[in-house]
Amino acid sequence: MEVFPTAFDLEIDRLDMNSDKWSKYPQEIIPMWVADMDFDSPDCIKAALKRRVDEGVYGYTHVSNALESAIQSHLMSHYGWQVSASSLVHLPGLVCALHLSVRAFSNQGDGVIVPGPVYYHLTKAPLLADRELINVDMVLQEDRWVPDMTMFEAACAKSNSKMILLCNPHNPGGTVYRKEELLAMHALAEKYNLLVVSDEIHCDLILDDLSHVPFASLNKEAANRTITLMAPSKTFNVAGLGYAFAVIENVTIKKAFNKEKNGLVPFPNMLGLTAATAAYEEGQEWHQALLKYLVGNRDFLQQYLASTPLKMSHLPATYLAWIDVSALQLSDPYTFFLEAGIGVSDGKDFGNSNYLRLNFGCPRSRLEEAVKRIEKALKKVQ
Ligand SMILES: Cc1ncc(COP(=O)(O)O)c(C=O)c1O
Structure with a gap:
């Protein structure tokens, strides 16, 4: 069956949907901030949700064997990773798991190692729990963002270090960690007996080969x-x-995780379970078409930015471009973009105010309009 690439070209009006993304700014601003795409979900998900809604009874709902099997198959077919059904813990979101992992597996004053700039909940989790946030700088090496491994090792060696919070693929910057890089980090985790919490929410958004x-x-x-x-x-x-x-294979860790979770973290929403089952069972074709569309958007943006003083390192994963605006020497780059009509994420929120993060998970026409606005704004400062 042909998946219509034009489905991604559709400009869907989200103004009446109570969308976080679309309610933040006045209508004339193009919102390109939070990691939320402007595309319709695949038909298989919409159909599964409609079927479930039509059933009309929405009581407490447990996870089906079908969902667990679909997850297991997905992890095996995409990553050659075999996981047992008993290692799965179902959650209403990922952020709560970052925070509860920090609380369950460290004590006040313990060190939590976080390579950054990074999605802000990875740094917030230790700070809100009064742990020591041990930052490790991500540095550009051959156009790839990677942790400074000297700093990483020093962080691991600190006597109070208890865990590493990793983001793979990394957000922002899109690093897809190589096996040898992960092995090097793993060797340090072994040496210093550190727990690893790996946020892999963007793992199905790999744009390169x-x-x-x-x-x-x-x-x-x-x-x-x-x-x-x-x-x-x-x-x-x-x-x-x-x-x-x-996914928690270690039974002791899983038990401690569940102890922290149970009673506080609600069970996942019934419709979330329905959508996840449909996505992993039937969403393949749509997923492939999405990746192709995102590659087109990324390449279009990168090509345009290459002709400006703005620098975008190559983005191998995610739809979140990480753009170095330091050449413009602006006191407030975020507001400069906002005044140009684009609502991006301020790099300051991730740990570097010389950067902006731009979400290109939108129809190409909208991205083209954003580029026109950047072009116009840059003329004023060049
Ligand atoms: C790295 C990363 N982790 C977690 C989340 C959010 O997860 P959730 O919405 O499931 O809490 C995001 C959202 O942008 C993210 O980029």
């Missing part, structure tokens, strides 16, 4: 000290349905 390697899939020892966090929400645009999952 690269493979995502789940940290826990490296070997038995890595699986034994890792909590992997994943979700269909970014890939299939179903963040509003509230579903994510953790």
Whole structure:
């Protein structure tokens, strides 16, 4: 069956949908901030949701064997990663799992290692729990953002260090970690006995011909000290349905995780479970078409930016361009873009105010309009 590429070209009006993304700014601003795409979800998800809604009874709902099997098949077929159904923990979102992992597996004053700039909940999780946030700088090496490994090792060696929060693929910057890089981090986690919490929410958004390697899939020892966090929400645009999952092979860690979770973290929403099942069982074709469309958007944006003083390192994954605006020497780059008519994410929120993050998960026509606005604004300062 042909998937229509034009489905991604459709400009859907989200103004009446109580969308976080679309309510933040006045209508004339193009919102390109939060990691939420402007595309319709695949037909298989919409049909499954309609069927479930039509059933009319919405009581407490448990996770089906079908969903667990679909997750297992997805992880095996995409990453060659075999996980047991008993290692799955179902969640209403991924962020709560970052925070609860920090609270369950460290004490006040313990060190939590976080390579950044990074999605802000990875740094917020230790700070809100009064842990020491041990930052490790991400540095550009051959146009790839990678942790400064000298700093990483020093962080691991600190006597109070308890865990590493990793974001793979990395947001922002889109790093798809290579196996040897993960092995190097794993060796340090072993040496200093650190838990690894690996946020892999963007793992199905690899734009280059690269493979995502789940940290826990490296070997038995890595699986034994890792909590992997994943979700269909970014890939299939179903963040509003509230579903994510953790893979925790180590029984003791899983027990402690559940102890912290139970009674506080609600069970995932029934419709989130329905959407996730449809996504992993039937969403393949749509997913492939999405990746192709996003590659087109990324290449279009990167090509345009190459003709300006703005620098965008190559983005191998995600739809979140990480743009260096330092050459413009602006006191407030975020407001400069806003005044140009584009609502991006301020790099300051991730840890570097010389950068902006631009979400290109939108129809090409909207991205073209954004580029026109950037072009116009740049003329004023050049
Ligand atoms: C790296 C990363 N983790 C987690 C989340 C959010 O997860 P959730 O909506 O499931 O809480 C995001 C959203 O942008 C993200 O980029």
